[in-house]
Amino acid sequence: MGFITLLGCGTEDGQEQMARFSTYYELKAQQSDERWNYLADTLYTWFETKERRPIKSYKDKPKSGGGWAAWDRVMRSETTYDSIWFDATDNTVKGFFYENNDFYELIGKPATKTLRTYWFDDQMQISEVLIYWIPEENTTSGHFLKPIVIWAQEHDSAEISYLYADEEIKPSAKSARRWKELLERYREFQDSIKAAN
Numbered sequence: 001m002g003f004i005t006l007l008g009c010g011t012e013d014g015q016e017q018m019a020r021f022s023t024y025y026e027l028k029a030q031q032s033d034e035r036w037n038y039l040a041d042t043l044y045t046w047f048e049t050k051e052r053r054p055i056k057s058y059k060d061k062p063k064s065g066g067g068w069a070a071w072d073r074v075m076r077s078e079t080t081y082d083s084i085w086f087d088a089t090d091n092t093v094k095g096f097f098y099e100n101n102d103f104y105e106l107i108g109k110p111a112t113k114t115l116r117t118y119w120f121d122d123q124m125q126i127s128e129v130l131i132y133w134i135p136e137e138n139t140t141s142g143h144f145l146k147p148i149v150i151w152a153q154e155h156d157s158a159e160i161s162y163l164y165a166d167e168e169i170k171p172s173a174k175s176a177r178r179w180k181e182l183l184e185r186y187r188e189f190q191d192s193i194k195a196a197n
Contacts (some may be wrong), residue, residue, distance in 0.1 A: 014086040017120050021084065021093045024126065040127035047131050054128075067171035074176035077101040081116075093118040097131075103176070106183035107144040113137040142167065148186050155189070156182065 024038035036059050044054040045065070057065040071077075077099060084095030100111040112133065119128035145164070152160035163169070163179055 040125040070173040071171035075101040
């Protein structure tokens with residue numbers, strides 16, 4: 001899973017936040033329903049910066065969270081961390097997290113490394129998350145998709161035009177299933193070439 005570093009964690013709030021986050025993450029890894037006790041009724045998630053509109057997830061609707069949440073369920077997204085710490089300057093729990101999923105594996109992309117920041121509300125429940133993609137630690141999916149897109153344009157141009165319009169993935173459960181089918185066909189094609197040589 002990872003390890004916990006109590007940097008600047010001298011306050012009781014900091015110690016409690018670290019303990020609650022650690023318990024929450026263990027329960028989440030076990031897919032225990034008790035994990036919901038550690039989240040606010042509405043969880044706000046931002047990507048890259050808090051300047052944009054957040055994605056809202058609701059505790060009473062475990063499958064909420066928008067298109068990316070639906071995509072992650074189909075792609076069996078898994079997230080682990082290698083370290084977390086309490087940041088006393090902004091009263092948050094932070095950590096380096098690694099996400100892997102079926103999509104990354106099918107396109108040959110390594111796990112994505114992000115810096116995540118968690119805010120707690122007055123009831124010591126996680127209420128906000130900021131996920132920052134670390135540019136120097138990651139390669140974009142587009143880099144790995146190039147040869148696949150070229151192949152798909154020859155073998156199923158209508159499908160790749162739909163799935164990757166404007167070189168952008170439109171996340172949903174349906175598009176995740178269709179991407180999986182296309183990528184599995186691409187892998188079979190690659191395997192047949194290797195077998196022929």
